[in-house]
Amino acid sequence: MTLAYPRRQRQLESLIERLGVPNKDLIKWQLLDLALIHPSVSEKANYEQLEFVGDAVVRLVAAQVLWENYSEFPVGEFAAIRSVLVSDRILAKLARVYGLELYLQVAGGASNDRAGMESRLADAFESVLGALYLSTNNLELIRPWLDPHFKKLAAEIRLDPARLNYKAALQEWTQGQFKVLPEYRVTQNHSQTDKNRFEAEVWLNGEKLGWGKGRSIKSAEQAAAKVAFLSIDSQGKP
């Protein structure tokens, strides 16, 4: 069933063409419309619940792409790569590829919040995936256009681990293996001569896994997480 507003219907059809969705007759347009309504427009009828479904959908697509293309990888590497694939940074980038910001309805103040743009785009991208999944109850409207992105990104992440967010990767791994989160202990070095004045340690179950320095708390934590993550051996032990 198409929408009652022919202009919005035409808009959404142009988005679907951009995405290259194979069979647009299967699309539930009301869901796709809802997927592109930011909570600032309506407190009740907005994309939040579709985003919740879409969050699971994007994790499943990423898992299946890894399963089908990289079956020889240890599962720790699966987890690390997926944590990048489903990150806001990547999802917002994909959203921009398709110009999702042109279709997203945002009200007044929120549209000027440039800092929130990345997470807004990532959220809307997940919501669109939720709407496409719920249109058919499978991934047939999604994988034909999303798989090539994920395959290319997975290969890039694999070759250039510097693209990894090591904190996210380490967390994904410790949660999967031990159901606990790593702990960071940060100290500040007051000597004026050292640009890397923050020092971070990362601990897990009472054991220190890594240590690093940085100009900010965040970069020191990333450095510590990198040491810890790269020290996880192929048996999956730290």
Add this chain to the structure above:
Amino acid sequence: MTLAYPRRQRQLESLIERLGVPNKDLIKWQLLDLALIHPSVSEKANYEQLEFVGDAVVRLVAAQVLWENYSEFPVGEFAAIRSVLVSDRILAKLARVYGLELYLQVAGGASNDRAGMESRLADAFESVLGALYLSTNNLELIRPWLDPHFKKLAAEIRLDPARLNYKAALQEWTQGQFKVLPEYRVTQNHSQTDKNRFEAEVWLNGEKLGWGKGRSIKSAEQAAAKVAFLSIDSQGKP
């Protein structure tokens, strides 16, 4: 294609009957067999990668059950309920309902590890979901028997929030909203008169969200998380 080992094939068919999977002709038996091989049996050919896929599958089933049955709930409640539905505790319980431990191949030492039993069962349950999903690329072999469990559990969790794991629920919410984890600060009270000798505070982005006491670090953290979680109002602000 059925397995080369008739005895294992009959075993797995009996599991499928127990589950009440509607159409067993669609099952990829090799995947189901792999889903029930613990890493202690084979370092290479075990359930770990199917578990990785299954982890996304179970989150999707939970999301879709909530979407279809509780569309009026705020999304924060979705997140809280799902964090319980996909917890090891619940998944291991469901695994036991179907006697999954009878089908799981575990080697020597690991099978005596009673403490690890819950997470082993939860992992194997996810792996089976991964195998069933990959057999058809949709949820048709899963939802007919898993939905009734999730609907009943969601209703119970809703009515009796004490069943909630508040730390997990709070974490799910802060990650969804702010992409950061809550921080716990625990202190020990050395007075001998107080049974609840641990005190925990939970902080988010520099703001204290809750405070609680308990006999153990874990119970004090749960108490603090409960205060914080229940103080999240319907606008989703702490």
